[in-house]
Amino acid sequence: MHQKNLRRNTQKNSIPASLEVNLNHGTKPVSALSIDHSGARLISGSVDYEVKLWDFAGMSSSLQSFRTIRPCESHPILDLHYSITGDAILIISGTAQAKIVDRDGYEKAECVKGDQYITDMARTKGHIASLVGGSWHPRDKQEFLTCSQDGTCRIWNVEDVKQHKGIMKSRSQNGLRAAPTSCTYSRDGNLIACACNDGSIQMWDHRRMFVNTSVLIRNAHQTGTETSGITFAYDGRNVATRGGDSTLKLWDIRQPKAPVLSAENLYSRFSMTNCAFSPNDRLLLTGTSFEKGESGGKVVFLDRNTFERVHEIDVPKAHVVRTLWHPKLNQIIIGAGDGNVHLYYDVAKSHNGAKLCLGKPKKIRQHDVMSTVRVITPHALPMFREDKPRSTRRAMEKARKDPLLSKQPDLPIGNKGSGGRVATSGSTLSSYIVRNLGIASRIEDEGNPREAILRHASAAAANPYWVSPAYSKTQPKPIWAPENTDGDEEPEAKKGKLN
Template identity: 45%
Template sequence: MTDKDGSELAQVADESKKPSKKARSFDVEALFSESRQIAQERNRETLESREVEEAETRRRLEDEMHISLPGPSGRHSDEDNEIGPPLPPSMMKSADSANDSDDEIGPPLPPNFQMPTASSSGASTSKDVEDSGLDDEDDYDDFTDEGISVAQLIPTASEATVRHGSKSVSAIAFDSQGSKFVTGGYDYHVNLYDFARMDVSLKPFRETTPVECHIISSLAYSSNGENLVVASGNAQVRLLDRKGTQWAETVRGDQYLVDLSNTKGHTGSLNGAMWNPMNKDEFMTCSDDGTLRLFNVTDYKDITKCINTQRQVIKTKTSNGKRAIPTTCCYSKDGKYIAAGCDDGSIQIWKYGKLYVNTTFLNRNAHAGSITSLQFSYEANTVLTRGLDDTLKLWDLRKFKEPIHVADGLENHYPMTECGFSPRDELVFTGTSTRPGKAPGKLVFFDLINFKPVYQIEYPNASCIRAQWHPKINQILVGLSDGTAKIYYDPVRSVRGVLQCVSKPIKRERQTEVLREEIIMSPLALQMFQPRGEEGEEKDVTEWRIKKFLRMQNTTGGKRPAFKKPAEAPMSGPSAGGRVAASGGTLHSYIAQQVGVKRNREFLADHDVRASILRHAEEAAANPIYVAKAYLKNQPVPIFQEKTTAPEDEIVDEELQPVFKMPKT
């Protein structure tokens, strides 16, 4: 073997010892297909188990009632796994297609589903809905890969009711992770809920009144869920922590200044508030003073306990240059735009970070009335607006002069009626209001492509004011005018959220057995107030005194503890022990009192008080002591009348009498 061959063999041996490191490659399509197949199998197993349970229930009912229940087609068959009345003809096709297709998943439509019946220009009638093919699921295959209809994408299979109060729910908010939500209403209260803490009773963990005597107009969580901003009828914004405790507020502006940019806070009622989706420390508010203000929590001062200034002031103006009141405001999903809807029906949009003097997008005649809600889509190219003119409009920023779609006939009576997009921008939704004795309030869903109503939920004798669809947990929170909030979810497609609560039973409060003994104790009966014996020794050596002595000995280094001096008994007899009793308690005080009373009685018994005073005049003139001695040289001699009362036998001269004492003639 040559040296060359030996070196080659050594090199091969060294390479064999080295560990082989190769980059792993993943087939994304294969992973998606595998996940889809696993989900389909899991849903198929769930449906099969549900069918088996229904078949067992049906057989049990037949055995108990001794009858044969009809199947879905109206035939009496023992092999049918379904129970209940026969399906209507309009649903037979969808039921057959559901049995034939294994790829279709999801529960059936909820029992409160009703097709739209409005005949206005913005809503189609039931005949139009049938003609448009809403029952045919093949028309909506473009939305999902599995051919699920648009109505099945809405998580309304189940609902949970949360009781807020007796008045309308005017504000709701989810946190970014969907673990908490909050409600505010016309009753000035804000209730905070945590899904992890709640049970099936759905009670809040905190009820607070951040702003007394002011309606809660808007609520919003920060992106990290640590702070909650509260906008109300007051000019100051309240900031709460995750426990619901207020830790900061904004400063109140000076309402007497003409230029609103010179003030450091709002001067009018707040209409809306929202956090920056890209900055957890910045939030925006709009007010009746005609401004939008950007605040930052880093400007908080511990001395004043408030945010003393704002970062930016944005003024909304009408076509005449006058003040326009912004009724709603929002950020785009990517934080690039700031939009405001005003009371004159205009939409004003600014580019974030630039000078907010001129608008980037502007439409003066967007609505015929005030705008109640304004939302950007997740793609940030379209804007959805809701107005008091009973319309819902969709706008494209690239063609902002005219709306893309318009829905009419949506009754609206609340200045904070909300609208929004579905998580994948397939649907838009909004709420409608009602009046006593008229059509019920509704939560209506529209197709984004053709703006046709595809689903609606009715609320008898209640208006739908607020509605939010959380994209992560796939649940819808709705605030109603009867003081309740509804949470809609799908047991299959929704995750976490209210699903954690509805399965938890109510915790039974354990009653702790406490033996309570009523003891009436006088303070003078305590051991520390007991009298001492001779030479400082206690008469009775009790267990309490021994323990106290040992404790004091360990802490004072062996010194004897100084027990408290017993309290002195209240004095009821004569003066004693250096204490003086009331007047008359001693002989000296009694004599002094009698002498003073006698002199006073003699002074009051004198009829001529002036004469009793003047009898000391001679002594005062002979020995002046006070004021008269300082003015002896320049003071005149006083002349006093010697006698003020006439004797009884003396004849009174009527000419010398005053006029009011002379008798009338």
């Protein structure tokens, strides 16, 4: 008993979970996670259709992603995988076409879609139903695997995505089509395994024809549930499956009739919940969702030999969807249902990763700093040559005080126009506009309009330009009426008749 507790404490101490860092992806559940082999970059996908790329070395303590893409329009991201060299990313979404993007998120290839009117799936060039999972070959950077609800798993080549390279049909016990729910390669790439919705686990040998299965486990999980995760151990002898029936089972591929060990009461709401082995191959971890009355989800660590719960990490107010334990970084990455990516690490046991970005100060954005552009003119005359400023800060402060260089807006109008721009022309805005219009046209407010017009008569007669030359031959000579100085005297035409 003492040795058992000692071993349990030793395994618990090997879990790097003393510190935590949160990366905010969004508000929807993080349904896909992947880290490249070197541990330099992290990619996260969500059901909000977005994929974010994180660079640990280039990220500051502000913890912002360097790129956000929406590769599959309005389709949720179900799975993400880095290739073995880290230069390509496999994106599995709700569409029937898988996409390959490069390390910076730019699209490289897109798999072809099959003909949905053909019954034989072997005669279609691609999937005809929505994808559910995928994986890269562990040793060949050109090959990847996809599985779909059309009942097939297909092997592709990155250089030629116009047609699949190989196809495997998953069948139920009565010979009908069984839809896969997840798929993966073995560690050496010799086996291709998929879990189906009829509760079975089917494996094919990569070195042979994909006609019959090499390993077949019927009723591995409850029929009708989605087995959300399947992964091989590092030694290649065992395979773990995360069932939608709230169970986690460990199988021996040499004796697949019954599970070696099984754990229950691992409730999960998501069809993307997976399981993973620790780098030393002694622990098995998976995530759980919280039910009504519970405070949050958990990351459960199980002993591989006994399936006893060694440790649990509580994630408050969030479901645990994805779990990763990177062997090189020795850090645990969790994709939660609240839209955050939780990174657990230890100062002494972990390396790089989240430890790189926490010590860096926050970067100042470009639009927060007012920069001045200096034009270099080496051959200009001395009187036009601009002296090189000794201090950029002093030049920025000087430009800030200059209303023209800083583009200072107009000062606000004071109360009732006193002290503002309106006060110079009147007490109201209308008088200010009228005065400005009058000044612009040079018309005085209190002038006689007739005199203002006749003032230009001599200039128009001396230098006719527009109207006068056109009517010079036909227009009669204008006779101006004399100005009426007495306002009380009526014109002759309007005088009354005398008897």
